[in-house]
Amino acid sequence: xxxxxxxxxxxxxxxxxxxxxxxxxxxxxxxxxxxxxxxxxxxxxxxxxxxxxxxxxxxxxxxxxxxxxxxxxxxxxxxxxxxxxxxxxxxxxxxxxxxxxxxxxxxxxxxxxxxxxxxxxxxxxxxxxxxxxxxxxxx
Amino acid sequence: xxxxxxxxxxxxxxxxxxxxxxxxxxxxxxxxxxxxxxxxxxxxxxxxxxxxxxxxxxxxxxxxxxxxxxxxxxxxxxxxxxxxxxxxxxxxxxxxxxxxxxxxxxxxxxxxxxxxxxxxxxxxxxxxxxxxxxxxxxxxxxxxxxxxxxxxxxxxxxxxxxxxxxxxxxxxxxxxxxxxxxxxxxxxxxxxxxxxxxxxxxxxxxxxxxxxxxxxxxxxxxxxxxxxxxxxxxxxxxxxxxxxxxxxxxxxxxxxxxxxxxxxxxxxxxxxxxxxxxxxxxxxxxxxxxxxxxxxxxxxxxxxxxx
Amino acid sequence: xxxxxxxxxxxxxxxxxxxxxxxxxxxxxxxxxxxxxxxxxxxxxxxxxxxxxxxxxxxxxxxxxxxxxxxxxxxxxxxxxxxxxxxxxxxxxxxxxxxxxxxxxxxxxxxxxxxxxxxxxxxxxxxxxxxx
Numbered sequence: 126x127x128x129x130x131x132x133x134x135x136x137x138x139x140x141x142x143x144x145x146x147x148x149x150x151x152x153x154x155x156x157x158x159x160x161x162x163x164x165x166x167x168x169x170x171x172x173x174x175x176x177x178x179x180x181x182x183x184x185x186x187x188x189x190x191x192x193x194x195x196x197x198x199x200x201x202x203x204x205x206x207x208x209x210x211x212x213x214x215x216x217x218x219x220x221x222x223x224x225x226x227x228x229x230x231x232x233x234x235x236x237x238x239x240x241x242x243x244x245x246x247x248x249x250x251x252x253x254x255x256x257x258x259x260x261x262x263x264x
Numbered sequence: 265x266x267x268x269x270x271x272x273x274x275x276x277x278x279x280x281x282x283x284x285x286x287x288x289x290x291x292x293x294x295x296x297x298x299x300x301x302x303x304x305x306x307x308x309x310x311x312x313x314x315x316x317x318x319x320x321x322x323x324x325x326x327x328x329x330x331x332x333x334x335x336x337x338x339x340x341x342x343x344x345x346x347x348x349x350x351x352x353x354x355x356x357x358x359x360x361x362x363x364x365x366x367x368x369x370x371x372x373x374x375x376x377x378x379x380x381x382x383x384x385x386x387x388x389x390x391x392x393x394x395x396x397x398x399x400x401x402x403x404x405x406x407x408x409x410x411x412x413x414x415x416x417x418x419x420x421x422x423x424x425x426x427x428x429x430x431x432x433x434x435x436x437x438x439x440x441x442x443x444x445x446x447x448x449x450x451x452x453x454x455x456x457x458x459x460x461x462x463x464x465x466x467x468x469x470x471x472x473x474x475x476x477x478x479x480x481x482x483x484x485x486x487x488x489x490x491x492x493x494x495x496x497x498x499x500x501x502x503x504x505x506x507x508x509x510x511x512x513x514x515x516x517x518x519x520x521x522x523x524x525x526x527x528x529x530x531x532x533x534x535x536x537x538x539x540x541x542x543x544x545x546x547x548x549x550x551x552x553x554x555x556x557x558x559x560x561x562x563x564x565x566x567x568x569x570x571x
Numbered sequence: 572x573x574x575x576x577x578x579x580x581x582x583x584x585x586x587x588x589x590x591x592x593x594x595x596x597x598x599x600x601x602x603x604x605x606x607x608x609x610x611x612x613x614x615x616x617x618x619x620x621x622x623x624x625x626x627x628x629x630x631x632x633x634x635x636x637x638x639x640x641x642x643x644x645x646x647x648x649x650x651x652x653x654x655x656x657x658x659x660x661x662x663x664x665x666x667x668x669x670x671x672x673x674x675x676x677x678x679x680x681x682x683x684x685x686x687x688x689x690x691x692x693x694x695x696x697x698x699x700x701x702x703x
Contacts, residue, residue, distance in 0.1 A: 127322055134312070134319040161305035163296075166312060171392075174326055174477035177319070201477045202324040211591065214640065215610040218591045230640065240635045240642065242613040252636040259638070 128261040131177070131203070134166040135257045138176035138200065142193050143225075144183030147243040148210035152180055155246035155253075162250060165257075173199040178256050180249075181235075184212040184219045184227040197233055203263040205236040205256040209249055214238045276360040284350045287521060288486070288493035289313045291528045298532035313489060317482050325478030338384020339476060343483040346377035346490040353497040354428040355520040356510065362428035367415050370427065370494075375408050377491045378453075381484055385472025397472040399543050406547050407452050410554040414445050417558065421565050427498075431505040435568055439506040441561040446499035447527050448557060450492050451534060452550040455541060496527045572607050572630060574647035579605060579626040580669070581649055581662045585618035593644075594618055598660045602648045609635050609642040654685035656692075661685040 137156065141149050156162055156169045170176050173196045185193065197206070208229050211217040216227030229235055236259050239252035293310040300307020309315075327335075351361055352370050382400050385393040419425060422433040434442065473484040500523035504510050509519055541549060581603040586594045593611035597604045607618075607627075619627045626647075635642060651660040684692060 130315050130318045134315040158303050158305055163300055163308050164306040166308055172474045199326055201326045211613050217613055238637050240609040245634060248634045255636055
């Protein structure tokens with residue numbers, strides 16, 4: 126029953142670590158009524174303390190690093206991290222920049238990677254649903 | 265014999281609380297589902313609030329660094345108060361929890377259900393919860409004052425302080441505006457937190473329980489659903505009493521649930537049709553809507569008394 | 572992204588122009604492997620535009636989610652031989668066709684030397700020729 130409930134009620138917190146906003150626009154679009162994420166029980170929440178899934182965009186700039194760690198700690202267990210876009214997965218075009226600490230998996234355990242620059246909204250939704258699947262199996 | 269009577273009452277009370285839980289969840293779920301359907305999408309299943317509630321219970325809680333007893337106990341007290349308020353509303357003649365002085369207790373519990381949670385939110389130390397708490401308190405000032413007026417009207421029209429005795433005794437001319445008052449009250453209740461600020465970022469939309477997580481958040485959410493259920497249940501009971509249907513036991517419960525779903529649908533239509541309101545707009549709407557219905561009820565009562 | 576392995580010459584222009592280093596050329600045993608990674612590709616199209624042989628092209632398979640990192644988006648393996656002089660792998664067959672054209676004459680210096688070594692040999696041969 127725990128697995129069923131965790132798969133069917135997915136609250137998402139969107140975290141921008143210094144992205145160009147391309148992925149953010151697509152992520153917000155994915156959470157807008159057009160794609161109807163509510164039918165899967167997915168809801169956008171305004172506090173990491175309410176979230177199950179941390180949706181991270183951006184190449185993890187130096188200024189964002191300590192804040193991202195704090196936000197990650199604020200999310201209650203069980204939790205999953207979804208890296209959205211090329212920047213979050215690997216650093217993208219900013220990888221060699223000294224202002225950027227990508228990739229995300231150096232600092233946070235990334236469970237699902239959504240590829241694209243930016244990824245299409247239904248691809249992000251697919252990533253979130255896969256994250257829900259992983260979440261339902263976590264202890 | 266007395267023990268058997270006591271056990272029977274205890275069983276009825278337990279059943280009542282279970283019924284209240286599921287009815288509150290039904291109201292919340294129908295409202296969300298219907299709003300989605302009106303927006304042209306499928307929406308969550310009607311039992312989605314139960315899934316949300318259970319999921320929150322499975323989370324391990326985190327606490328802000330200022331976690332103090334007020335923050336933790338506020339959620340528990342608010343839940344108990346709203347549960348009691350919701351359970352006080354009668355829908356059959358044989359209500360296990362009726363007692364004299366119901367109306368006053370109902371008002372206090374309904375008020376406490378939200379006020380205590382606001383205090384808990386303010387105690388969490390987050391500026392966003394301060395913002396939402398201020399907004400909630402401003403709307404509460406208007407709303408609770410008019411609620412007191414409505415309950416006063418209920419007493420004045422029946423001279424009875426127990427809800428079970430008062431509801432069937434309300435003259436039908438007063439019952440209709442009074443019932444509509446409670447439906448409007450439920451609408452205004454939803455204006456103080458989620459999705460009530462039209463230009464707000466998600467952090468502000470979360471309301472004053474932004475720092476709650478896990479089981480405490482589950483309690484806060486449940487008390488909100490119960491607080492929304494209580495006035496709708498009262499309105500439904502008023503209509504049932506006016507139709508003389510309060511005497512039928514199981515059928516009354518079914519009719520009660522049906523009316524609850526209908527009111528929830530009305531609220532969903534209003535949600536979907538109208539834009540969100542800023543704080544002053546919300547206060548003005550609360551004052552105008554609730555005040556008008558209250559004035560109408562009082563006028564009708566005065567006319568009846570005169571004639 | 573699709574790589575047409577029947578056209579690719581393993582020249583490495585795609586790897587050089589990619590802004591996010593998503594394309595890599597790896598030497599296998601007797602083949603050159605061209606790989607494009609999902610993780611790093613920003614779908615800009617530089618490689619598609621700059622490939623001299625139009626080996627790379629966009630396809631409808633550009634969306635993906637994965638639980639592991641370094642997911643391959645496209646891969647091509649082209650058989651190659653080792654240069655007689657420097658030992659580097661190069662694709663003799665197709666480069667030979669490019670230069671010799673449809674006559675397909677087996678010229679040793681085309682099949683045994685990579686383009687750099689061939690250029691070096693040709694330059695020294697020209698330089699050592701007596702001016703008559």
